Amino acid sequence: MKNIVLVSHGLLAEGVKSSLEMIAGKQPNLHTISLTPDGDNLQFGEELEHKMKTFTGKTIIIADLLGGTPANVSLQMYRDNPDVEIISGLSLPVALECVLGSNRSPDAILASAKETMVDLKASSKEVVHTPKSNDDALEKYQAFAGQANIVNARIDERLIHGQVAGIWSSTLKTQRLLVINDTAAENVLQKSSLRMAAPKSMRLSVLTVQDAVKNINGGKYGKQRLFLIFKNPTDVLKFIDLGGSLECLTVGNMSFETGNREITKNIYITKEEEQVFTAISNSGVSITAQLVPNEPATDFMKKLTNKEK
Numbered sequence: 379m380k381n382i383v384l385v386s387h388g389l390l391a392e393g394v395k396s397s398l399e400m401i402a403g404k405q406p407n408l409h410t411i412s413l414t415p416d417g418d419n420l421q422f423g424e425e426l427e428h429k430m431k432t433f434t435g436k437t438i439i440i441a442d443l444l445g446g447t448p449a450n451v452s453l454q455m456y457r458d459n460p461d462v463e464i465i466s467g468l469s470l471p472v473a474l475e476c477v478l479g480s481n482r483s484p485d486a487i488l489a490s491a492k493e494t495m496v497d498l499k500a501s502s503k504e505v506v507h508t509p510k511s512n513d514d515a516l517e518k519y520q521a522f523a524g525q526a527n528i529v530n531a532r533i534d535e536r537l538i539h540g541q542v543a544g545i546w547s548s549t550l551k552t553q554r555l556l557v558i559n560d561t562a563a564e565n566v567l568q569k570s571s572l573r574m575a576a577p578k579s580m581r582l583s584v585l586t587v588q589d590a591v592k593n594i595n596g597g598k599y600g601k602q603r604l605f606l607i608f609k610n611p612t613d614v615l616k617f618i619d620l621g622g623s624l625e626c627l628t629v630g631n632m633s634f635e636t637g638n639r640e641i642t643k644n645i646y647i648t649k650e651e652e653q654v655f656t657a658i659s660n661s662g663v664s665i666t667a668q669l670v671p672n673e674p675a676t677d678f679m680k681k682l683t684n685k686e687k
Contacts, residue, residue: 381437382476383429385411385422385448386468394473401540402477403670413447423451436461438476438484442468471495478548493578522597526623531606533614534630537562538575541630541670542607547577549671552605554581558590558617559609587613591622611647611654618661626664629678641681642667655682 384391391410441449456462638646
C-alpha cells in the first residue's frame with residue numbers, strides 16, 4: 379500500500395487526516411508533517427526526512443500550497459526520487475482520492491478531486507426532471523430477469539453521503555446506486571440533491587420500493603453491479619414482502635433519538651424497528667453492522683439480542 383504524507387502550514391494536514399478518517403476509518407498508511415508557526419524550512423525538512431526514512435515502497439506527498447515551504451522543501455528533497463510523487467492542493471477530496479486510488483497517477487487523482495468542486499447553489503437550481511418512459515414494459519430485459527448482481531444492500535438514513543459515495547461505492551466497484559425510498563423517489567428536490575452527491579462515474583436510480591422490486595426482478599439493470607441503499611429497515615422489509623431478494627444486509631447509520639436503544643455507536647433503533655429487523659432476519663437475510671469497509675463487520679442480530687457485548 380502506498381504511503382501518503384500530508385504536509386501543510388499549521389494544523390491543516392492534521393485536520394484533513396482527522397476528517398478523512400471520520401469518513402473512511404483509520405488509515406495506517408496516512409501521515410502528517412506540519413510547518414509550525416515558530417518553525418522554519420530546516421525544522422520542517424528534518425521532520426519530513428525522519429518520517430520518510432521509516433517508509434518502504436512508494437510514497438505520495440500532498441502539500442497544501444503551491445510555492446509554500448512544505449511544497450518547496452518536499453520538492454527539493456525528493457525531486458529525483460522515483461519512489462516519491464509530490465502534488466499540491468491539499469484538501470479532503472484530494473486526500474480521499476489518494477486513499478481510494480493509491481495506484482492511480484497524480485494527474486488522475488487531481489482530475490477526480492476537481493470534479494467535487496461545484497457551485498452547489500447553482501447546481502441545485504438545475505433540477506433535472508427525468509421524464510417517465512412511455513415504454514415501461516420490461517420484456518426487452520427478459521434476458522437478464524433473475525440475474526440481478528446486488529453487491530451490497532445497506533441501511534443508511536443519510537442515503538448518499540461521504541461514506542457511501544466515496545468509500546463503499548469505490549470499494550464495491552459499484553456501477554449503479556439504487557436509492558430505495560418512497561419519499562425520496564417522489565421529491566424532485568431530494569432527487570436532485572442525491573444526483574449531486576452520487577459519484578459522476580456511477581449511474582443512479584432513485585425509486586419507490588415497488589418500482590425497485592419490479593425493475594430489479596425484471597432484469598432492467600442487466601448485470602450491472604448494484605448497490606442498494608435503504609433509509610430504514612421498514613423499507614427493507616417492504617422490499618422483501620413485495621418479492622425482492624436479498625441475501626445480506628449491512629446496517630450503517632441510524633441516528634440517536636430520545637428513547638432509542640444503542641446497538642453500536644452509529645446505530646440506534648426503536649422497539650418497533652427491533653421487530654422489523656427480526657422479521658428481516660427470519661426471512662433468511664444475514665444482517666451485519668459495519669460503518670466503513672476497513673472496519674470489521676459485526677453480527678447485528680447478536681448485538682440486537684445481547685448475545686455479543
